[in-house]
Amino acid sequence: MKDNLDSEKLKELEPVFYPRSIAVVGASPNEWKMGSQWLRGLHAVGFKGRLYGVNPSGGEVFGFKIYPNLRLVPGPVDLVIVCIPRESVLDLLDDCAAKKIKAIEFFTAGFRETGEPEWIEVEEEMVRRARRGGFRIIGPNCIGVSCPEHGIPYGPSMLLGEPGSVGYISQSGGHAGKTLEIGSTRGITFSKVASMGNGCDLGSAEFLEYLAVDPKTDIIGLYLEGPQDSRRLFDTIRVASGSKPIVVWKGGRTEAGARAAASHTGALAASASVWSGALKQAGAIEVQGLEELADTLLLFQKVGQLSRSNVGIICGLTDGGGGEAVLTGDTCAVLGVAVPPLTEKTSRRLLDLLGQVGSILCNPVDISQRSGNTQALQRTMELLAAEPQIDIIAVYENADILTKFLGKELAEAMNGIVIDFSHKQTKPVVVVLPPGSLEMERLETECRLAEAGIPVYPSMERAARAIANVTRYFRCRAKSEGV
Amino acid sequence: MKDNLDSEKLKELEPVFYPRSIAVVGASPNEWKMGSQWLRGLHAVGFKGRLYGVNPSGGEVFGFKIYPNLRLVPGPVDLVIVCIPRESVLDLLDDCAAKKIKAIEFFTAGFRETGEPEWIEVEEEMVRRARRGGFRIIGPNCIGVSCPEHGIPYGPSMLLGEPGSVGYISQSGGHAGKTLEIGSTRGITFSKVASMGNGCDLGSAEFLEYLAVDPKTDIIGLYLEGPQDSRRLFDTIRVASGSKPIVVWKGGRTEAGARAAASHTGALAASASVWSGALKQAGAIEVQGLEELADTLLLFQKVGQLSRSNVGIICGLTDGGGGEAVLTGDTCAVLGVAVPPLTEKTSRRLLDLLGQVGSILCNPVDISQRSGNTQALQRTMELLAAEPQIDIIAVYENADILTKFLGKELAEAMNGIVIDFSHKQTKPVVVVLPPGSLEMERLETECRLAEAGIPVYPSMERAARAIANVTRYFRCRAKSEGV
Numbered sequence: 001m002k003d004n005l006d007s008e009k010l011k012e013l014e015p016v017f018y019p020r021s022i023a024v025v026g027a028s029p030n031e032w033k034m035g036s037q038w039l040r041g042l043h044a045v046g047f048k049g050r051l052y053g054v055n056p057s058g059g060e061v062f063g064f065k066i067y068p069n070l071r072l073v074p075g076p077v078d079l080v081i082v083c084i085p086r087e088s089v090l091d092l093l094d095d096c097a098a099k100k101i102k103a104i105e106f107f108t109a110g111f112r113e114t115g116e117p118e119w120i121e122v123e124e125e126m127v128r129r130a131r132r133g134g135f136r137i138i139g140p141n142c143i144g145v146s147c148p149e150h151g152i153p154y155g156p157s158m159l160l161g162e163p164g165s166v167g168y169i170s171q172s173g174g175h176a177g178k179t180l181e182i183g184s185t186r187g188i189t190f191s192k193v194a195s196m197g198n199g200c201d202l203g204s205a206e207f208l209e210y211l212a213v214d215p216k217t218d219i220i221g222l223y224l225e226g227p228q229d230s231r232r233l234f235d236t237i238r239v240a241s242g243s244k245p246i247v248v249w250k251g252g253r254t255e256a257g258a259r260a261a262a263s264h265t266g267a268l269a270a271s272a273s274v275w276s277g278a279l280k281q282a283g284a285i286e287v288q289g290l291e292e293l294a295d296t297l298l299l300f301q302k303v304g305q306l307s308r309s310n311v312g313i314i315c316g317l318t319d320g321g322g323g324e325a326v327l328t329g330d331t332c333a334v335l336g337v338a339v340p341p342l343t344e345k346t347s348r349r350l351l352d353l354l355g356q357v358g359s360i361l362c363n364p365v366d367i368s369q370r371s372g373n374t375q376a377l378q379r380t381m382e383l384l385a386a387e388p389q390i391d392i393i394a395v396y397e398n399a400d401i402l403t404k405f406l407g408k409e410l411a412e413a414m415n416g417i418v419i420d421f422s423h424k425q426t427k428p429v430v431v432v433l434p435p436g437s438l439e440m441e442r443l444e445t446e447c448r449l450a451e452a453g454i455p456v457y458p459s460m461e462r463a464a465r466a467i468a469n470v471t472r473y474f475r476c477r478a479k480s481e482g483v
Numbered sequence: 484m485k486d487n488l489d490s491e492k493l494k495e496l497e498p499v500f501y502p503r504s505i506a507v508v509g510a511s512p513n514e515w516k517m518g519s520q521w522l523r524g525l526h527a528v529g530f531k532g533r534l535y536g537v538n539p540s541g542g543e544v545f546g547f548k549i550y551p552n553l554r555l556v557p558g559p560v561d562l563v564i565v566c567i568p569r570e571s572v573l574d575l576l577d578d579c580a581a582k583k584i585k586a587i588e589f590f591t592a593g594f595r596e597t598g599e600p601e602w603i604e605v606e607e608e609m610v611r612r613a614r615r616g617g618f619r620i621i622g623p624n625c626i627g628v629s630c631p632e633h634g635i636p637y638g639p640s641m642l643l644g645e646p647g648s649v650g651y652i653s654q655s656g657g658h659a660g661k662t663l664e665i666g667s668t669r670g671i672t673f674s675k676v677a678s679m680g681n682g683c684d685l686g687s688a689e690f691l692e693y694l695a696v697d698p699k700t701d702i703i704g705l706y707l708e709g710p711q712d713s714r715r716l717f718d719t720i721r722v723a724s725g726s727k728p729i730v731v732w733k734g735g736r737t738e739a740g741a742r743a744a745a746s747h748t749g750a751l752a753a754s755a756s757v758w759s760g761a762l763k764q765a766g767a768i769e770v771q772g773l774e775e776l777a778d779t780l781l782l783f784q785k786v787g788q789l790s791r792s793n794v795g796i797i798c799g800l801t802d803g804g805g806g807e808a809v810l811t812g813d814t815c816a817v818l819g820v821a822v823p824p825l826t827e828k829t830s831r832r833l834l835d836l837l838g839q840v841g842s843i844l845c846n847p848v849d850i851s852q853r854s855g856n857t858q859a860l861q862r863t864m865e866l867l868a869a870e871p872q873i874d875i876i877a878v879y880e881n882a883d884i885l886t887k888f889l890g891k892e893l894a895e896a897m898n899g900i901v902i903d904f905s906h907k908q909t910k911p912v913v914v915v916l917p918p919g920s921l922e923m924e925r926l927e928t929e930c931r932l933a934e935a936g937i938p939v940y941p942s943m944e945r946a947a948r949a950i951a952n953v954t955r956y957f958r959c960r961a962k963s964e965g966v
Contacts, residue, residue, distance in 0.1 A: 086840065110840035141841075157887060159920075174803020174881070175810070181883040181919035225809060251806065256822035256847070257813030263843040264805035288817075290810060290917075291942060320657020322747035323734065326708060327658070327773060330740030334771075339739035357569065357593035358624075360746040364739070398657070400664040404640060434773075435941075436664035437642075439926050458918075458941075459774060 006213040013210045015102030016138065016202070017147040017192050019078035020049045023070060023101075025092060026083030027053030029061050034107065035083035036061045037156035045160040047151040050075055070095040078102045081144060086110040086119070089140075093126060097133030104130070106140035107155070112198050112266035113141055120266075123200050130201055141265060142197030143173030146180070146190070149216065154180050154193055164189020166297050167217035169207045171196060171225045171265050172251070175290055179221070182294045187450035188301060191216040198265050205232035212240035219300045221293055222248045222284075226267025234282045241283030242480065245300050245473045248284045249293045250275050283476060285469050295457060295466040300473075302455045303428040307478060308391045309337045309471040311464075312384035312427075315360075315396045316368030317377065317414055318405045324396050325364035328432070331460040337467050339363050340389045353379055364396075372406040378417045385427040391471075393421075394463060396432045399442035408441070415445055419452040430455045432463050489696040496693045498585030499621065499685070500630040500675050502561035503532045506553060506584075508575060509566030510536030512544050517590065518566035519544045520639035528643040530634040533558055553578040563587040564627060569594065569602065572623075576609060580616030587613070589623030590638075595681050595749035596624055603749075606683050613684055624748060625680025626656030629663070629673070632699065637663050637676055647672020649780050650700035652690045654679060654708045654748050655734070658773055662704070665777045670933035671784060674699040681748050688715035695723035702783045704776055705731045705767075709750025717765045724766030725963065728783050728956045731767045732776045733758050766959060768952045778940060778949040783956075785938045786911040790961060791874045792954040793821045794947075795867035795910075798843075798879045799851030800860065800897055801888045807879050808847035811915070811943045818947040822846050823872045836862055847879075855889045861900045868910040874954075876904075877946060879915045882925035891924070898928055902935040913938045915946050 022042060026035030039053055040062045052073045053066035060066060067073050070080065070092065080101050082092065086108050096104055111123035123140065130137045138144050143155040153160040155173065159180050166188055170176035173195040180193065191214060194207045204227040211217045220240070227233055237246050252261030253272035261267040279286045287293045299306075311332055315324035332339045342350070342363050350361045353376055360366035365384070370376035384390055395418055402411045422429040431449050433442055433456050446456045457463035505525060509518030522536055523545045535556045536549035543549060550556050553563065553575065563584050565575065569591050579587055594606035606623065613620045621627050626638040636643035638656065642663050649671055653659035656678040663676065674697060677690045687710040694700045703723070710716055720729050735744030736755035744750040762769045770776045782789075794815055798807035815822045825833070825846050833844045836859055843849035848867070853859035867873055878901055885894045905912040914932050916925060916939050929939045940946035 114839055116839075157884065170806075172803070172806025172809065174799075175806035177803055177884065178806075178881060178917070178919060181921075184920045185918070185922060223806070251809035251813060254813045254816030256816040257809045259824070259845050260805070260808035260812045260843055260847055260849075263845065264809055264849070289814065289942075289944065291944075316657075320655070320660055322743070323653075323655025323657035323661075323706070325743035326655065326734035326740045326747055329743045330734060330737050331772065333737030333739040341742070356597055356599075360743055362742050362746065364743055366743075366747070398661060401640065401660065434661070435668070436661060437667045438664075439668060440923075443922050443926075459772075461772065461774075 009209050009213050015078040016136065016145055018150050019102070021052070021075060021077050022047065022049060022079045022081060023052040023054050023073055023077045024081045024083070025054040025070060027061055027064070027066060028055045028057050029059035029066065031061060034156060038081055038083060039064055041153050041156045041158040045151055045153045045158055052077065070099050073099070076100070080104040081107065083107045086122070090122065090125060090129065093129040093133065096135060097129065101135050103136045103138060105138035105142065105144035107143065109141035111140050112200070113264060123198065127201050137201035138194065139197040140200065143177065143195040146193040148190060159184065162189050163216070164191060164301065165216070165218040166190045166221060166301055167211035167214060167219070168193045168221040169196065169204055169211070170194070170223040171199065171204070171227070171267070172223055173197065175223045178290060179294055185447065185450065186294070186298055186456060187453065188294065188298050199228060203227055203229040205229040205236050208233060208236045208240060212236060212244060218244060219297060220244055220246045221297050222246065223251065223293065224248065225251045225261040225265045226270060234278055237282040237284050242477065246284045247287055247293060247296050247469070248279050249287045249289060283480065285473050287469065291462060292465055295462050296469040298455045299466040299470045302453055303392070303470065305474060306391060306428065306470050307474040309467045310340050310389055310391045311337055311394050311467060312387060312390040313339060313364035313394045313396060314367060314380055314384065315364050316366040317397050318371040318402050319368050320398060320401060321366030321368035322360060324398070325360045325366045328364050328394070328396050328460045332464045335461065335464040335468055337464045342387060346383050346387055349383055350380065372410050372414070374413050374417045377414060378421060381421045391427065392467060393427055393429045394432060395429065396460065398436065399433055399445055400436040400438045403438050403441045415448065419449065419454065422452065422454050430457060430463050432457050432460050434459055492692050492696055498561040499619065499628055501633050502585070504535070504558060504560050505530065505532060505562045505564060506535040506537050506556055506560045507564045507566070508537040508553060510544055510547070510549060511538045511540050512542035512549065514544060517639060521564055521566060522547055524636050524639045524641040528634055528636045528641055535560065553582050556582070559583070561585045564590065566590045569605070573605065573608060573612065576612040576616065579618060580612065584618050586619045586621060588621035588625065588627035590626065592624035594623050595683070596747060606681065610684050620684035621677065622680040623683065626660065626678040629676040631673060642667070645672050646699070647674060647784065648699070648701040649673045649704060649784055650694035650697060650702070651676045651704040652679065652687055652694065653677070653706040654682065654687070654710070654750070655706055656680065658706045661773060662777055668930065668933065669777070669781055669939060670936065671777060671781050682711060686710055686712040688712040688719050691716060691719045691723065695719060695727060701727060702780060703727055703729045704780050705729065706734060706776065707731065708734045708744040708748045709753060717761055720765040720767050725960065729767045730770055730776060730779050730952070731762050732770045732772060766963070768956050770952065774945060775948055778945050779952040781938045782949040782953045785936055786875070786953065788957060789874060789911065789953050790957040792950045793823050793872055793874045794877050794950060795870060795873040796822060796847035796877045796879060797850060797863055797867065798847050799849040800880050801854040801885050802851050803881060803884060804849030804851035805843060807881070808843045808849045811847050811877070811879055814943040815947045818944065818951055820947045820950050825870060829866050829870055832866055833863065855893050855897070857896050857900045860897055861904060864904045874910065875950060876910055876912045877915060878912065879943065881919065882916060882928055883919040883921050886921050886924045898931065902932065902937065905935065905937050913940060913946050915940050915943050917942055
């Protein structure tokens with residue numbers, strides 16, 4: 001029974017994420033028009049279905065014929081992408097019904113979010129016509145969907161990473177885009193992205209229902225301002241969070257934010273604490289911003305199961321590890337991430353390995369007295385990972401002095417040790433790589449580590465928050481499963 | 484009377500920051516020895532006084548003659564820098580007395596911080612011998628001092644920025660170095676830096692007394708673990724904070740942090756809340772980490788006086804401004820930075836300028852409907868700055884889509900508008916420039932803005948914390964002055 005419902009849900013939104021053909025209404029012979037750019041993006045990144053341009057102007061763009069009207073497109077159209085002024089959308093919807101399309105997404109804005117009764121009414125009429133026509137609406141006032149596996153990039157940006165396990169639903173097209181941009185550097189990969197804007201028809205709840213049963217999605221991120229379907233949403237979160245982590249960032253929690261959200265997606269203000277309480281009860285992990293959302297999705301994706309957050313920290317890959325040890329110890333403790341003391345046996349072994357003077361032989365460990373010694377780094381990682389009370393290893397790395405004092409080659413060798421160790425998968429590894437003066441070298445290191453599958457954070461604070469979030473999820477899940 | 488005391492204090496530490504000659508004990512014919520690197524750094528960045536190497540080996544390094552003993556150095560020596568094993572330091576101190584040096588700094592570590600009674604005793608004996616010899620000790624277990632104006636770089640790193648107005652005292656050599664590295668990218672410039680390590684003789688209080696009267700220092704940053712002179716320190720903060728902002732980060736606030744601090748600088752644990760209370764009462768601005776310390780020093784230095792924190796925010800330099808407006812509004816409000824509504828007159832003018840559809844005409848303002856329109860950006864900045872209830876302008880900039888959608892040239896023109904406006908100094912301007920996919924372009928933009936004197940932050944959260952800290956200082960100061 002449940003399997004039937006699941007496959008029905010998958011089937012229902014299949015034309016949204018896996019359309020066989022797309023028509024871009026608003027593409028024009030002017031290459032710089034948004035619609036033209038959209039068409040170009042779909043073609044350039046390798047969308048595998050048929051593509052059409054539609055515009056009363058007719059003509060051609062990027063080698064695509066532009067049809068004066070949707071009804072004149074020769075083949076069937078599953079998905080329509082709309083970049084035209086709001087005045088023309090109702091007529092277009094009649095064409096859509098005649099063409100028997102499956103779904104339509106509106107980049108076009110200027111409806112409920114304006115607060116003008118006339119345009120709120122138009123938005124409502126859009127939903128009625130879609131119902132009658134038997135198709136679904138994404139948006140309006142959105143960037144629509146992306147499905148890397150099917151060659152659908154995010155909007156006209158041509159942003160399309162490798163397919164991955166994170167599904168992402170966002171009321172803000174900008175935030176979804178930025179999360180994808182961040183992901184492309186840090187190694188977060190996505191199964192599906194849906195920017196839903198005003199969400200007049202397909203809302204956060206329905207997208208979540210889809211992602212909850214989508215076999216390609218293991219982790220779900222949500223950015224919400226004021227969804228119109230919050231009861232259904234919380235019901236879905238409650239069910240889905242039992243099998244997939246759901247990370248939620250609620251925008252518009254303050255007066256200043258809510259004022260912007262009302263203008264942005266027509267969201268109604270709601271009490272932040274009521275939201276937090278409901279999210280917690282439903283089993284979602286609430287985060288407080290875009291960075292924490294990305295940080296948490298990254299750790300879920302790379303590290304997977306992590307039920308306890310006891311961290312073993314290594315500082316001082318070259319000089320300066322003492323202050324780093326204090327900083328990382330304080331930061332973790334304040335955020336509820338334990339930095340457990342080491343067993344006496346391990347401390348003794350560290351003493352043999354690192355020496356007393358200038359070292360810190362408890363946790364965090366300062367290995368700076370063996371600056372540039374790859375074996376000492378490897379041995380310290382092994383010793384920490386062998387401690388039963390440690391669940392995850394954090395390496396705190398200062399790219400500036402690492403490169404300046406050790407030179408590029410040895411700095412790379414040190415990172416090679418971290419990568420090799422992480423591939424052994426005895427315990428998960430994260431790297432903290434704060435910005436400084438040698439930003440090029442830091443960026444190169446970050447990309448190399450990210451490509452090797454290691455989650456990299458710009459500060460201990462952000463790593464610790466992600467660790468706390470991920471373990472909170474698995475702890476709650478174990479509890480509710482009665483484990 | 485006070486002026487006399489001030490000039491006495493300045494005179495007392497003059498040989499520390501403005502030595503006429505430096506001897507590096509531990510420099511050797513081996514170029515890669517720490518002492519040799521130190522000597523090279525001093526020479527390379529242009530220290531103007533005399534430089535000597537000292538080592539029983541004799542010989543030469545980087546063109547400098549190495550004297551077998553300090554007593555054999557031909558000229559007078561003001562400052563001695565020590566990079567030799569701890570076993571030899573007591574004998575060296577006798578040589579220092581004979582040579583009538585003024586100050587000595589010990590990179591050498593392995594004293595109080597080891598917890599070993601034998602070496603704690605040696606540290607105490609070092610102080611006694613220095614007293615008898617009439618000279619002062621910096622450290623041990625430190626990187627010592629830097630004075631850009633006098634050509635003294637920070638340790639062997641050759642790190643030496645332009646002279647500036649920030650004085651910085653740190654118990655951690657690593658944190659001081661990292662703050663300098665950050666400053667070199669973000670445009671924080673320093674008058675003096677003192678890494679004091681265990682601080683057995685010259686402690687945080689005495690360095691602070693010096694910076695408080697130093698005419699080259701306007702803003703003071705402090706990183707402390709467990710200073711041995713806290714009563715004197717708080718007294719100094721109380722007096723000095725009336726004329727110069729003092730920003731304090733206390734490390735070792737938690738058990739994990741304190742454990743590391745004890746090993747690092749021999750610091751004794753103290754209650755975090757007692758510290759916070761005492762700092763507040765003394766008029767210091769307490770921060771919670773290296774990032775917040777740098778963020779706050781940067782704003783103090785670039786923006787100066789700022790008594791109220793009402794911020795006017797501009798989002799959507801190209802697409803995606805709606806979510807940015809919600810994010811920035813929420814973030815500021817949560818951190819106690821007000822985002823006041825605009826007057827009706829200004830909102831009307833924004834409506835004329837930006838149009839209704841897709842814009843946000845309250846504060847934060849979303850200008851994305853005039854994507855790439857430099858005049859619209861300039862006019863919006865002017866309108867916000869003209870609002871009497873707004874004290875500071877924040878521009879939220881997404882380097883990824885700015886470059887992708889507008890191209891490099893137009894993106895640069897948009898930033899040119901921000902720079903020109905900031906130079907008019909009607910109201911201070913900060914830029915928020917979060918990381919994403921085009922990190923090279925983002926870094927270029929950050930450097931350009933920083934060179935133009937604009938404080939740049941990687942997130943609204945960090946900008947807002949800095950704004951809150953700076954205004955808190957000026958508010959408290961006005962209160963205590965009875966304004």
